[in-house]
Amino acid sequence: MTDKNLYKTLKERGLLYQCTDEDALKKMLESGEPIVLYEGSDPTADSLHIGHCIPYCIMRRFQKAGHKVLLLMGGATACIGDPSGRSEIRKIMTPEDIAQNIEKIKGSLSKFLDFDGDNPAIIVNNADWFKDYAYTDFMRDIGVYFNVNKMLSNEIYANRINEGGLTFFEMGYMLMQAYDFIHLNREYGCTLQYGGGDQWGNIVAGVELQRKLNFANNTNISLVGATNPLLLTPEGKKMGKTEKGAIWIDKDKISAYDFYQGVYQTPDNCVEMMFALFTDIPMDEVRKLIKEDIVNAKRVLSYEITKFVRGEEDAQLAQEASKALFSGNGNLDNVPxxxxxxxxxxxxxxxxxxxxxxxxxxxxxxxxxxxxxxxxxxxxxxxxxxxxxxxxxxxxxxxxxxxxxxxxxxxxx
The missing domain is CATH 3.10.290.10 (RNA-binding S4 domain)
Structure with missing residues (x-):
């Protein structure tokens, strides 16, 4: 049995933004039966910063509720690069760089998900099923279901075309991500894909691909796609970095104090969602805390996230140092x-x-x-x-x- 309150929790905490079939999702999560879901990301760096971890916070809630979580590492899709939110083509990565990044990232993921318990999360790599899939076979099996005119009207591609052009190389990304969903359903019984709001077009493509395959093959497989809201600064940038640099998860990339201060610099408009994602504090308490004193709310947020990611001892030391130096305000940018x-x-x-x-x-x-x-x-x-x-x-x-x-x-x- 699973926690039947998960759907309610996601709604209360504002973690469900878009859904291809919300009634079906609600029914799935309130049935008491475990589902298999996945979240995918491309290993374009050798470490995670706090912005990368937003979907893992949501996956953590699904796992704790009793559902099976698959984490897809895009070993194949990273070779192309997701054009979402990009004004130019991403740097092409070598398979060796991608494999190295995946190995380094795995350690950070254990802070969010359990890989050893009775219901372990599973890491999969789409390079495993794309490496032997011949291009002509893939185009015949999958490409035939994608209408180019419809693809070009998608926000993911339309923005790139308006800003200077889109390569055929990048257009293949949507097909590959859509097929990921199909493959994971066939191999693991996966029925839900969850991702950031900027992935909506790619997620919908996977759901629609299955519908077309149902019609072609006389099957009745139902897939659901959902997104969480993007955490954007007032300037429209994704959370995860400050002027001083990225708020890294790995201890060897940032001190506990700088991590604490990085979280403290969370823009006011993002504080509530950061509480919703990284803590279990009831949202009515969060809103009251923010309304009464946004500065104190940021102190609490910094402590809670540092404790979650770095441990209680680091959180206490960072908090004490912050109080001593700045009474909870400011940062170390000007400290010698x-x-x-x-x-x-x-x-x-x-x-x-x-x-x-x-x-x-x-x-x-x-x-x-x-x-x-x-x-x-x-x-x-x-x-x-x-x-x-x-x-x-x-x-x-x-x-x-x-x-x-x-x-x-x-x-x-």
Whole structure:
């Protein structure tokens, strides 16, 4: 049996944007019987940023409700590149780059989905079924069902044509994604595809392809496609990056503090949806929190997402450092950075203060410590002989503060 409240949850949290047959979806999710669904993405980078993880948050809810989740890695489609939302052709990737990216991404996915339990998520790669599918066979079996005039009227392609042109190479993307759905239905019994709002045209293509195959083969297979709303900044850009760079999931790409601050910089218009996606806080509480104090709402959001992605210890350290440095406001863009070598540790606090020039002399450093004017990662340190060691560096970063306005980010290089 599955959680029959999943459909209600998706609606309440605003996670269902478009659906090819919402009545059928509601019936599927309220039946109590598990379904198989998939979400697809092309491994165009070797790591995930927070924007990439939006669909995985939704897949996580389906898995927790008892449904079988398939994650499709587009090893074949990445060779072409999705033209959705693009003004020019994507950089063509080599099969070796794609395979390497898939391996690196798998580790990040385990933060969102269970791959080892009683109902493990399954990773599939469309390169496995396209590599031996001859072009002429594919065109005969699948291409015959696609009307070019209708394809060109689709927003995905129409925008590209208006902005400078579309290659035949890219037009094949829709056919391949549509066939993915057919293949996964045949092999796994998959009946639902969920994706971002910008994938609507490709998702509908898969549902319509099955309808045409039903007519041609006298079958009665029903597929459903659904999307979540895109998380867009006021400038119309997808969430996931700040002016400082991407909010990466992997620990080796970003410190816990910078991750926390990256989430804190979420545009006001995206805060509610970020709560809906990444937390289980009831939406009436979320809206009340935002209405009362958007700044505090962002603090709560930053803590909850950092805890979810990085762990509670990292979240607490990042939150304490943020409070100590900025009372929850601002970021580290203008805070000076001092690089050290790991071999320099352990080092006494007073020596570090002098080395980083936060104090003009060790005597000043000792006095500031004794007076409670020195903080390490948001915690007051009165013992000037305190030995700073690797344990004080969260993802190789330690935050020092002297007085009210003097900061230093010490980084192990």
């Amino acid at each position: 950075t001092f690089n050290i070598d790991k071999t320099q540790l352990p080092m006494s606090l007073v020596d570090m203060l002098a080395l980083t020039k936060l104090v003009t002399s060790k005597s000043e450093g000792r006095r500031m410590c004794e007076q409670g004017g020195v903080l390490v990662n948001g915690e007051v340190k009165k013992d000037f002989a305190y030995q700073l060691n690797t344990e004080d560096f969260v993802d190789n970063v330690c935050l020092l503060k002297k007085g009210k306005k003097n900061f230093m980010k010490v980084v192990i290089k």
